[in-house]
Amino acid sequence: MIHVMAVSKPSTEIVAELRQRMRALGQTQRGTGPELASTGCAAIDSLFSGGGIRRGTFIEWVGYRSANEAAIASLLVARHLVSRDLPWMLIDPTQSIHAPTLQSLGFPLSQVLYVTPPTDEELLWSCDQALRCRSLPLLWVLEPKGDATTFRRYQIAAEDAGALAMFVFGPQRRLHRCWGEVRLQVEVLPSLHGQPRFRIEVLRSRTGNAGLSVIVGVDETGQFHDEETLRLPVVPELAHPTAGVG
Amino acid sequence: MPVSEAQTLCPDRRPLKLVAVNPEFDRILLERLAVVAQQFSPLVALNEAEEPDALLLDLTGVAHLYGGESEWAKSVCATFVSKGFQLQCAVAETIGAAWALAHGVHMPNRFRVLPAGELDRLNALSIETLRLNPEAHSVFRRLGIDSIGQLLALNRNSLVSRVGRAVTRRIGQFLGDIPELLTPYLPPPIFRERRQFEHPLTQPHWIEEISLQLLKRLLQRLAKRQLGLSQLHVVWQGEMAGTQLAWMIDLGRPTVDEPLLVELCQMKWERAALSFAVATVQMTAKQVGRLQCVRLSLFDEHQIALRKDIDTLVTRLHGRLGSAHVSHLELVPDAIPEHQTRLRSAIESSEIYDVSLDAGLVPQLWERPLLLAAFPQPVDVLRMCHHSRPAVIKWQGQLSELHHVWGPERVESGWWRRAVRRDYYRVETHTGQRWWIFQRLDTRQWFLHGEIA
Numbered sequence: 001m002i003h004v005m006a007v008s009k010p011s012t013e014i015v016a017e018l019r020q021r022m023r024a025l026g027q028t029q030r031g032t033g034p035e036l037a038s039t040g041c042a043a044i045d046s047l048f049s050g051g052g053i054r055r056g057t058f059i060e061w062v063g064y065r066s067a068n069e070a071a072i073a074s075l076l077v078a079r080h081l082v083s084r085d086l087p088w089m090l091i092d093p094t095q096s097i098h099a100p101t102l103q104s105l106g107f108p109l110s111q112v113l114y115v116t117p118p119t120d121e122e123l124l125w126s127c128d129q130a131l132r133c134r135s136l137p138l139l140w141v142l143e144p145k146g147d148a149t150t151f152r153r154y155q156i157a158a159e160d161a162g163a164l165a166m167f168v169f170g171p172q173r174r175l176h177r178c179w180g181e182v183r184l185q186v187e188v189l190p191s192l193h194g195q196p197r198f199r200i201e202v203l204r205s206r207t208g209n210a211g212l213s214v215i216v217g218v219d220e221t222g223q224f225h226d227e228e229t230l231r232l233p234v235v236p237e238l239a240h241p242t243a244g245v246g
Numbered sequence: 247m248p249v250s251e252a253q254t255l256c257p258d259r260r261p262l263k264l265v266a267v268n269p270e271f272d273r274i275l276l277e278r279l280a281v282v283a284q285q286f287s288p289l290v291a292l293n294e295a296e297e298p299d300a301l302l303l304d305l306t307g308v309a310h311l312y313g314g315e316s317e318w319a320k321s322v323c324a325t326f327v328s329k330g331f332q333l334q335c336a337v338a339e340t341i342g343a344a345w346a347l348a349h350g351v352h353m354p355n356r357f358r359v360l361p362a363g364e365l366d367r368l369n370a371l372s373i374e375t376l377r378l379n380p381e382a383h384s385v386f387r388r389l390g391i392d393s394i395g396q397l398l399a400l401n402r403n404s405l406v407s408r409v410g411r412a413v414t415r416r417i418g419q420f421l422g423d424i425p426e427l428l429t430p431y432l433p434p435p436i437f438r439e440r441r442q443f444e445h446p447l448t449q450p451h452w453i454e455e456i457s458l459q460l461l462k463r464l465l466q467r468l469a470k471r472q473l474g475l476s477q478l479h480v481v482w483q484g485e486m487a488g489t490q491l492a493w494m495i496d497l498g499r500p501t502v503d504e505p506l507l508v509e510l511c512q513m514k515w516e517r518a519a520l521s522f523a524v525a526t527v528q529m530t531a532k533q534v535g536r537l538q539c540v541r542l543s544l545f546d547e548h549q550i551a552l553r554k555d556i557d558t559l560v561t562r563l564h565g566r567l568g569s570a571h572v573s574h575l576e577l578v579p580d581a582i583p584e585h586q587t588r589l590r591s592a593i594e595s596s597e598i599y600d601v602s603l604d605a606g607l608v609p610q611l612w613e614r615p616l617l618l619a620a621f622p623q624p625v626d627v628l629r630m631c632h633h634s635r636p637a638v639i640k641w642q643g644q645l646s647e648l649h650h651v652w653g654p655e656r657v658e659s660g661w662w663r664r665a666v667r668r669d670y671y672r673v674e675t676h677t678g679q680r681w682w683i684f685q686r687l688d689t690r691q692w693f694l695h696g697e698i699a
Contacts, residue, residue: 065677065679066697067617068615068616068617068696068697068699069679069697069699071616071617072616072699075616085549086549086552086553086556087556094617095620096617096618096619096620097575097616097617097618098583098586098587098614098615098616098617098618098696099575099576099577099586099587100577100586100587100608100609100614101609101614101615101616102575102616103577103608104608104609104610104611104613104614105611105616109574109575109576109577110574112574112575113556113560113572113574113592114572114573114574114575114589114592115563115567115571115572115573116570116571116573117567117571118567118571122566122567122571125566126563126567129559129562129563130559130563133555133556133558133559134555135551135552135553135555135556135559136555136556136559142617188677188678188679188680188699189677189678190649190674190676190677190678191650191674191678194650196612196678196680196699197678220610220611220612221611222611
């Protein structure tokens with residue numbers, strides 16, 4: 001006669017073990033994203049060494065003619081970096097963000113923590129606090145101000161906490177030293193087939209990608225496409241099969 | 247009544263003052279009034295309704311202390327009128343009768359006392375003062391029964407089958423045949439820690455140290471009752487009248503997290519300009535709430551930890567910047583672009599992360615600018631093309647030829663507001679920039695309201 005005996009662990013022990021394994025998996029994550037985040041467009045990913053945006057850094061977005069160009073392009077990229085379940089932070093000292101447009105870009109407004117620091121000192125403090133929050137999926141700041149010490153502080157805070165941040169500037173920022181992982185310049189180009197196009201150029205990079213540039217278009221859903229895809233001929237609408245019958 | 251109709255009733259077309267209905271605030275105010283009313287009766291209750299609007303006081307064994315029921319009612323009226331309130335006060339032998347008297351005879355700020363055994367004097371009052379349900383009202387209206395006297399003349403047993411027991415219960419309560427119980431309103435306990443010094447303190451670090459000790463004691467008291475702090479009021483008071491510093495610290499959700507509260511307090515204190523010696527330190531829990539228990543599961547533990555971390559960040563930002571600077575954006579159905587956004591405190595709405603949204607409020611992509619100019623900037627339209635659309639414009643000294651023009655989209659405000667009449671156009675310049683420009687229909691001037699891309 002064969003006796004089969006199964007030795008089972010207590011359920012609490014199994015749950016604790018599973019939790020431990022999951023925590024180990026989560027150690028490589030911040031928020032809900034991986035260490036290297038894709039922008040959602042291969043052409044833009046190619047501007048970053050490693051093929052994506054590395055967490056623990058911030059990116060400087062500079063508009064060619066105005067901050068608006070950089071703001072739009074950076075938010076279209078940011079759509080792929082935020083989580084559906086966690087709020088992200090938008091710091092707007094000028095209070096000029098138009099909420100309906102933000103919603104039309106694909107951001108549920110209930111997930112946006114909108115911060116409007118009243119002074120430069122509060123702006124610095126707010127950015128620093130947000131960068132040090134390990135759970136915030138993304139920090140997006142419109143025209144942050146500060147000297148070299150301030151930006152160095154941001155750099156350290158982002159590295160320490162593994163933060164991901166986007167700082168958006170107007171064209172005058174080109175004259176200043178770059179503290180971000182990469183500085184991208186965004187220029188709006190004449191539209192093609194009614195789709196807006198942007199030239200995104202790496203002005204400065206810590207990893208030697210400076211000088212690279214791509215032209216990308218945006219479709220009606222806000223998705224970036226590289227220029228080759230953009231130039232594909234659009235199939236004309238087929239005539240109705242019943243037309244001409246009889 | 248619609249706002250437009252209300253406006254027509256205002257003399258000389260003066261602007262209408264609109265106050266939003268806020269049942270929650272009304273209830274809080276009524277509860278405060280109940281506390282005030284406790285000086286007149288040991289048993290004060292709010293009427294039992296979803297949105298209570300009256301106070302019920304039991305004056306059994308109390309009236310003689312004031313020299314009779316009339317004197318008692320006079321004192322009640324005087325107290326509330328002196329605080330700026332208008333009230334209807336009535337004394338009767340049953341709650342139903344007092345209710346009918348208070349609601350049936352409109353005499354603001356004056357009291358009415360119905361002597362015992364004289365309920366028949368209320369027979370002429372409308373049956374609407376009997377707290378009946380709306381269905382019963384409509385039945386009686388159809389039957390031509392308008393007054394209490396008419397209703398009381400009917401056979402109560404036959405009423406049960408026609409309009410239900412609720413009506414006969416109300417009649418019984420009015421006559422005193424059926425007892426009606428009052429549920430006394432008990433104000434929540436006050437959580438306050440206070441320390442007064444024999445010799446006022448001038449050293450900020452001593453004052454801070456003592457304040458933190460008081461905070462710890464306050465948190466311990468709250469924790470024993472499974473309560474958390476939602477709003478903390480801190481006062482440093484000097485010896486002279488009027489010399490005081492006070493702070494209010496709002497928290498996202500009830501908490502007894504000592505390190506977080508210490509940090510928030512210190513953020514407030516580090517910017518305080520203390521110009522007097524502090525004689526009293528007081529810490530009051532202005533709002534408390536039940537500590538929330540989070541049920542952990544295998545898969546969402548990580549998510550809960552992340553959310554908690556972000557909540558702490560919001561609380562910290564809120565503590566330093568204030569509620570006006572840390573918020574959620576909300577869309578408002580308004581035609582004027584400047585008025586389409588409303589800010590809602592992130593602290594108040596920390597529980598709400600998924601708000602269903604009216605899709606009609608959200609524009610299509612590339613229809614509106616991301617950054618809206620606070621003050622639209624004037625542009626010169628140098629040439630118009632057919633259909634009266636702009637073809638060449640000049641802004642900040644630069645000429646731009648327009649390759650694409652979409653519009654116009656007319657935007658008008660309601661006639662009861664400051665008149666805004668604009669024709670908006672989306673234009674694309676020869677360099678690819680997309681702007682949102684408009685023409686004022688009254689002055690025919692052109693303005694740039696924002697860059698779309």
